Amino acid sequence: xxxxxxxxxxxxxxxxxxxxxxxxxxxxxxxxxxxxxxxxxxxxxxxxxxxxxxxxxxxxxxxxxxxxxxxxxxxxxxxxxxxxxxxxxxxxxxxxxxxxxxxxxxxxxxxxxxxxxxxxxxxxxxxxxxxxxxxxxxxxxxxxxxxxxxxxxxxxxxxxxxxxxxxxxxxxxxxxxxxxxxxxxxxxxxxxxxxxxxxxxxxxxxxxxxxxxxxxxxxxxxxxxxxxxxxxxxxxxxxxxxxxxxxxxxxxxxxxxxxxxxxxxxxxxxxxxxxxxxxxxxxxxxxxxxxxxxxxxxxxxxxxxxxxxxxxxxxxxxxxxxxxxxxxxxxxxxxxxxxxxxxxxxxxxxxxxxxxxx
Amino acid sequence: xxxxxxxxxxxxxxxxxxxxxxxxxxxxxxxxxxxxxxxxxxxxxxxxxxxxxxxxxxxxxxxxxxxxxxxxxxxxxxxxxxxxxxxxxxxxxxxxxxxxxxxxxxxxxxxxxxxxxxxxxxxxxxxxxxxxxxxxxxxxxxxxxxxxxxxxxxxxxxxxxxxxxxxxxxxxxxxxxxxxxxxxxxxxxxxxxxxxxxxxxxxxxxxxxxxxxxxxxxxxxxxxxxxxxxxxxxxxxxxxxxxxxxxxxxxxxxxxxxxxxxxxxxxxxxxxxxxxxxxxxxxxxxxxxxxxxxxxxxxxxxxxxxxxxxxxxxxxxxxxxxxxxxxxxxxxxxxxxxxxxxxxxxxxxxxxxxxxxx
Numbered sequence: 068x069x070x071x072x073x074x075x076x077x078x079x080x081x082x083x084x085x086x087x088x089x090x091x092x093x094x095x096x097x098x099x100x101x102x103x104x105x106x107x108x109x110x111x112x113x114x115x116x117x118x119x120x121x122x123x124x125x126x127x128x129x130x131x132x133x134x135x136x137x138x139x140x141x142x143x144x145x146x147x148x149x150x151x152x153x154x155x156x157x158x159x160x161x162x163x164x165x166x167x168x169x170x171x172x173x174x175x176x177x178x179x180x181x182x183x184x185x186x187x188x189x190x191x192x193x194x195x196x197x198x199x200x201x202x203x204x205x206x207x208x209x210x211x212x213x214x215x216x217x218x219x220x221x222x223x224x225x226x227x228x229x230x231x232x233x234x235x236x237x238x239x240x241x242x243x244x245x246x247x248x249x250x251x252x253x254x255x256x257x258x259x260x261x262x263x264x265x266x267x268x269x270x271x272x273x274x275x276x277x278x279x280x281x282x283x284x285x286x287x288x289x290x291x292x293x294x295x296x297x298x299x300x301x302x303x304x305x306x307x308x309x310x311x312x313x314x315x316x317x318x319x320x321x322x323x324x325x326x327x328x329x330x331x332x333x334x335x336x337x338x339x340x341x342x343x344x345x346x347x348x349x350x351x352x353x354x355x356x357x358x359x360x361x362x363x364x365x366x367x368x369x370x371x372x373x374x375x376x377x378x379x380x381x382x383x384x385x386x387x388x389x390x391x392x393x394x395x396x397x398x399x400x401x402x403x404x405x406x407x408x409x410x411x412x413x414x415x416x417x418x419x420x421x422x423x424x425x
Numbered sequence: 426x427x428x429x430x431x432x433x434x435x436x437x438x439x440x441x442x443x444x445x446x447x448x449x450x451x452x453x454x455x456x457x458x459x460x461x462x463x464x465x466x467x468x469x470x471x472x473x474x475x476x477x478x479x480x481x482x483x484x485x486x487x488x489x490x491x492x493x494x495x496x497x498x499x500x501x502x503x504x505x506x507x508x509x510x511x512x513x514x515x516x517x518x519x520x521x522x523x524x525x526x527x528x529x530x531x532x533x534x535x536x537x538x539x540x541x542x543x544x545x546x547x548x549x550x551x552x553x554x555x556x557x558x559x560x561x562x563x564x565x566x567x568x569x570x571x572x573x574x575x576x577x578x579x580x581x582x583x584x585x586x587x588x589x590x591x592x593x594x595x596x597x598x599x600x601x602x603x604x605x606x607x608x609x610x611x612x613x614x615x616x617x618x619x620x621x622x623x624x625x626x627x628x629x630x631x632x633x634x635x636x637x638x639x640x641x642x643x644x645x646x647x648x649x650x651x652x653x654x655x656x657x658x659x660x661x662x663x664x665x666x667x668x669x670x671x672x673x674x675x676x677x678x679x680x681x682x683x684x685x686x687x688x689x690x691x692x693x694x695x696x697x698x699x700x701x702x703x704x705x706x707x708x709x710x711x712x713x714x715x716x717x718x719x720x721x722x723x724x725x726x727x728x729x730x731x732x733x734x735x736x737x738x739x740x741x742x743x744x745x746x747x748x749x750x751x752x753x754x755x756x757x758x759x760x761x762x763x764x765x766x767x768x769x770x771x772x773x774x775x776x777x778x779x780x781x782x783x
Contacts, residue, residue: 127681193703299774323485345551416657
């Protein structure tokens with residue numbers, strides 16, 4: 068008896084020492100993530116699932132992500148507040164949704180006539196982008212990271228062809244946000260309508276035109292059945308979604324798990340750009356085959372120029388609000404000028420060359 | 426004594442059990458990576474360093490990468506053989522260097538008049554690319570992964586303007602590989618000259634033109650000082666470097682470290698594309714400012730068309746070699762057609778629009 072009891076105590080002591088060392092190294096975390104999108108939302112939802120899988124596999128189960136879609140938390144546009152308050156550890160959404168709360172959040176998704184996805188990633192990671200974004204989010208007790216890019220969004224579906232600026236006067240169009248404000252400046256009446264009602268609204272001429280995303284997501288809503296003119300994009304050339312992380316959550320993670328989290332966010336964001344290209348190409352091939360009446364159109368030059376000028380004016384107003392807004396707008400303008408000069412002699416020149424040979 | 430000896434044995438047994446569990450979970454690995462490039466090679470070398478840092482941090486030091494540049498292993502083009510033989514666990518190089526050993530390796534870097542970087546990543550990850558690449562490398566006991574993209578390579582520096590196909594006849598140009606073969610078909614004499622001798626060769630008219638990479642890397646070799654015509658690219662629209670992994674090395678890693686390794690390769694490859702955009706834009710701005718005589722030129726239409734036709738002919742020959750080559754070429758052609766149709770209405774349309782407004 069005596070031997071056994073000493074032995075048990077000793078074994079227990081040794082076991083405790085090992086267990087606590089291991090517990091420290093192996094502490095497990097589950098982060099709750101609220102996404103703005105509904106369950107199984109294509110491409111966007113694939114991105115968070117891809118992210119969660121990578122985190123779990125790389126950490127060998129020490130870090131897990133539990134994703135709640137909007138059907139669960141019932142607050143698609145409450146993600147900012149919920150992550151800020153710590154009700155959720157993370158969010159997946161888009162920065163420009165928060166411009167009513169913090170005006171400078173507007174600049175970290177995509178700007179009309181702005182950078183393309185690769186140009187914008189270069190601004191985020193090798194220019195001043197990430198630093199400026201953290202400066203905007205730090206007072207909100209959150210960190211923000213790029214969360215996946217849609218690529219260039221299409222200019223929208225129109226039931227009548229737009230031949231000049233005149234055709235835009237009084238035109239009722241679903242187009243939200245800053246791009247809607249730009250359209251309003253050139254005579255359009257922007258309206259906001261819930262996604263589920265868009266098709267019927269367009270069919271019944273409650274609206275004349277609708278901007279959504281691009282072929283892959285547009286195809287599912289069926290606009291190609293009732294509108295023949297599909298316009299090329301200008302207003303969101305590189306829509307970047309967003310991962311939000313509560314600062315306290317971030318700080319409690321050991322550094323290896325922080326790097327795992329950060330890397331999984333970064334790679335899943337890049338992957339979304341690539342998946343968008345894949346899915347959009349597939350959907351566009353389908354539209355061309357099954358809806359041969361659909362025509363691709365560029366807005367006429369006078370329309371583009373008017374929108375470009377309106378955008379400049381609104382951007383100047385936005386930049387005038389405070390020093391931080393001014394620094395962000397200037398950083399983007401300066402970066403865009405330099406990076407586009409190179410894109411013009413590389414990507415643009417090549418694509419134009421390829422369009423000429425046969 | 427009796428109590429102590431029983432106790433020691435028991436403690437030892439418990440300690441051994443815990444230690445071996447921990448040893449299994451915490452086994453450490455160091456992988457040796459041979460890169461084709463010299464030490465501190467810009468952009469390419471940043472990619473392997475970025476990769477190694479991510480691997481070490483995410484694994485909390487359980488997996489480390491030791492990078493040997495070509496000054497160490499003395500065999501820049503021996504990377505394939507060294508990784509295959511297990512002398513190195515990993516390599517960082519480019520697949521098309523191995524076409525003399527395994528002809529089908531040619532197709533996994535970039536093809537003339539082929540896909541752009543995002544299009545090609547989409548083919549790799551969401552089309553058949555990765556599967557076909559592993560099929561090519563499996564018999565070599567290696568796995569191959571995308572290793573970083575340069576973006577569209579420039580068409581080269583010419584001392585005289587190319588006004589028509591006639592100007593290419595007998596022109597001596599440094600341009601290696603498949604693109605060199607295409608150029609040869611239209612009358613150029615392709616030569617290969619070590620990088621260190623290129624500037625002098627161009628200056629002394631030993632060669633008339635030189636193709637290297639793009640502004641960031643070209644600037645360092647100084648061609649802008651002695652050649653005024655900088656041609657846009659067609660021959661390597663998306664040069665993707667390559668990580669090679671020895672199959673036995675791969676198989677001995679636990680699955681969490683496999684995912685860490687794979688994710689670090691994937692994100693560092695994407696990062697290289699973004700860094701290339703950043704560095705090329707910076708370098709191009711410098712060239713424009715400091716060398717105002719440098720002019721950007723597109724090859725004339727008849728030259729492009731002749732090269733396009735020559736490329737088609739050579740590609741058909743390459744595809745005819747065996748069934749695997751045929752399947753790869755067909756997969757790429759089919760994918761390119763679909764993905765480019767979408768790129769034309771998105772990226773190309775947008776960039777052209779932006780070039781018109783002011």
